[in-house]
Amino acid sequence: MSKQKKKVVIIGAGFGGLQVIKTLANQKEYEILVVDKKNHHLFQPLLYQVATAVLSPADIAIPTRSITTKYKNVKILFGDVSDINFQKKEIVFQNNTESYDYLIIATGAKTSYFGNAHWENKTLGLKNLRDALSIRRQILLSFEQAELIGDYEKSKSLMHYVIIGGGPTGVELAGSIAELSHNIIRKDFRNIDSGMTKVTLIEAGPRILNAFSESSSQFTKLKLESRGVEVLTNSPVLDITDSGVKLKDRFIESKTVIWAAGVEGSNLAKKLPLNKDKANKIIVDEYCRTLEYQDVFVIGDAANFSKGLTKPLPGVSPVAMQQGRYVGKFIQSQEKQKQMAPFQYFDKGNMATIGRTDAVAEFGIFKLKGILGWLGWLFVHLVYQVGFKNKVSTLLSWVWSYLTFRAGSRLIQEEVQDLSVRP
Numbered sequence: 533m534s535k536q537k538k539k540v541v542i543i544g545a546g547f548g549g550l551q552v553i554k555t556l557a558n559q560k561e562y563e564i565l566v567v568d569k570k571n572h573h574l575f576q577p578l579l580y581q582v583a584t585a586v587l588s589p590a591d592i593a594i595p596t597r598s599i600t601t602k603y604k605n606v607k608i609l610f611g612d613v614s615d616i617n618f619q620k621k622e623i624v625f626q627n628n629t630e631s632y633d634y635l636i637i638a639t640g641a642k643t644s645y646f647g648n649a650h651w652e653n654k655t656l657g658l659k660n661l662r663d664a665l666s667i668r669r670q671i672l673l674s675f676e677q678a679e680l681i682g683d684y685e686k687s688k689s690l691m692h693y694v695i696i697g698g699g700p701t702g703v704e705l706a707g708s709i710a711e712l713s714h715n716i717i718r719k720d721f722r723n724i725d726s727g728m729t730k731v732t733l734i735e736a737g738p739r740i741l742n743a744f745s746e747s748s749s750q751f752t753k754l755k756l757e758s759r760g761v762e763v764l765t766n767s768p769v770l771d772i773t774d775s776g777v778k779l780k781d782r783f784i785e786s787k788t789v790i791w792a793a794g795v796e797g798s799n800l801a802k803k804l805p806l807n808k809d810k811a812n813k814i815i816v817d818e819y820c821r822t823l824e825y826q827d828v829f830v831i832g833d834a835a836n837f838s839k840g841l842t843k844p845l846p847g848v849s850p851v852a853m854q855q856g857r858y859v860g861k862f863i864q865s866q867e868k869q870k871q872m873a874p875f876q877y878f879d880k881g882n883m884a885t886i887g888r889t890d891a892v893a894e895f896g897i898f899k900l901k902g903i904l905g906w907l908g909w910l911f912v913h914l915v916y917q918v919g920f921k922n923k924v925s926t927l928l929s930w931v932w933s934y935l936t937f938r939a940g941s942r943l944i945q946e947e948v949q950d951l952s953v954r955p
């Protein structure tokens with residue numbers, strides 16, 4: 533008698549979910565159902581380049597369905613999972629229920645405002661394509677508005693961009709906005725000099741890029757400053773209003789405030805009756821399983837994996853990918869009644885771009901800075917892009933942008949009557 537297929541349900545086809553899919557793809561013992569509320573896999577590390585008009589959305593996203601075309605045992609459904617019934621072993625989405633033998637929660641994280649929910653409406657976050665396009669629209673519109681006003685003094689707050697959070701995303705955004713305004717679009721305007729644009733990066737802690745070494749952090753600060761970015765450290769934000777950002781000793785007037793300061797577990801994770809940390813990340817054991825259910829796994833940004841560690845694993849794509857592959861193999865070993873060693877993270881290092889030809893990259897004891905760091909960054913971000921077409925189009929967009937100093941995607945889709953630069 534042939535063994536019954538096991539049904540593996542994966543919620544979320546991001547970095548982690550995709551690796552589970554790939555590990556179990558085309559294995560006849562498994563029926564795989566993937567449910568995602570987006571129809572595409574998104575390469576989040578390059579979102580800031582869409583936000584700053586260097587790349588187009590299609591360069592960094594690919595329909596999940598097209599990635600899995602060749603995987604005959606994989607079914608994709610477009611749905612927002614709203615609940616899980618662990619007793620019945622069912623997930624709930626769009627008035628559907630689906631049962632599972634194994635469940636993988638790979639729902640990622642969402643922007644966190646550290647208890648200041650009202651800041652969400654005053655700032656722009658960067659977590660998905662919609663966010664990136666909102667930032668791009670806001671930046672382009674604010675220049676158009678300033679050009680209409682035609683007076684720098686009166687448009688100061690339009691031409692001052694504030695980024696809160698000095699991690700890699702904040703650094704990359706600050707460097708990229710400075711580059712866009714001080715170089716790329718400078719010759720395009722007549723009434724304003726976009727070179728007078730101010731970019732301020734605010735960090736609450738004593739230094740930016742705190743996951744990097746002191747020397748990389750210091751290098752990045754100096755490089756950003758030389759590119760015209762004001763870097764404020766030890767500067768916790770006290771409030772954000774429609775007119776700008778309040779710090780303990782200063783109020784920065786700005787119409788564009790970008791929030792890159794923190795993340796927390798997804799809405800689904802928040803709701804589930806499972807052990808979680810303060811940031812709503814689900815606590816898992818050394819096999820990436822929930823503490824409550826042995827057939828439910830949580831991977832990537834949705835999980836708090838801290839078993840045997842001094843602090844939880846960071847919310848970066850290598851963690852999600854390695855956990856995804858591990859869980860795929862763990863399920864196989866369970867089915868073969870074999871024992872698997874606990875999950876171990878292999879840290880491949882950190883990297884962040886500062887701007888054109890400048891980045892910091894740390895791989896163990898190797899620290900690359902400047903052009904070498906940038907080349908390393910370029911290589912890694914191209915290799916890890918999902919899909920051959922994306923790799924090629926991203927490379928071509930970069931080469932074009934690099935050679936011509938022109939950004940590829942600066943379209944505002946609305947007509948003027950629909951336009952509103954945030955008041």
Ligand SMILES: Cc1cc2nc3c(=O)[nH]c(=O)nc-3n(C[C@H](O)[C@H](O)[C@H](O)COP(=O)(O)OP(=O)(O)OC[C@H]3O[C@@H](n4cnc5c(N)ncnc54)[C@H](O)[C@@H]3O)c2cc1C
Pocket residue numbers: 543544545546547548549567568569570572573574576577578579580611612613614638639640641658659660700701798800831832833834847848849850852883
């Ligand atoms: C702007 C930015 C820049 C970054 N830069 C880097 C970097 O340079 N290097 C690096 O290593 N990491 C970087 N990261 C972090 C990295 O992207 C994450 O660590 C990684 O995406 C986590 O993978 P994941 O699979 O856990 O979640 P994700 O990749 O976020 O995927 C989660 C998936 O779950 C889906 N989902 C969520 N909730 C539901 C639900 N209820 N129902 C159905 N589907 C759902 C989502 O639609 C999504 O497809 C960056 C993140 C951001 C936001």
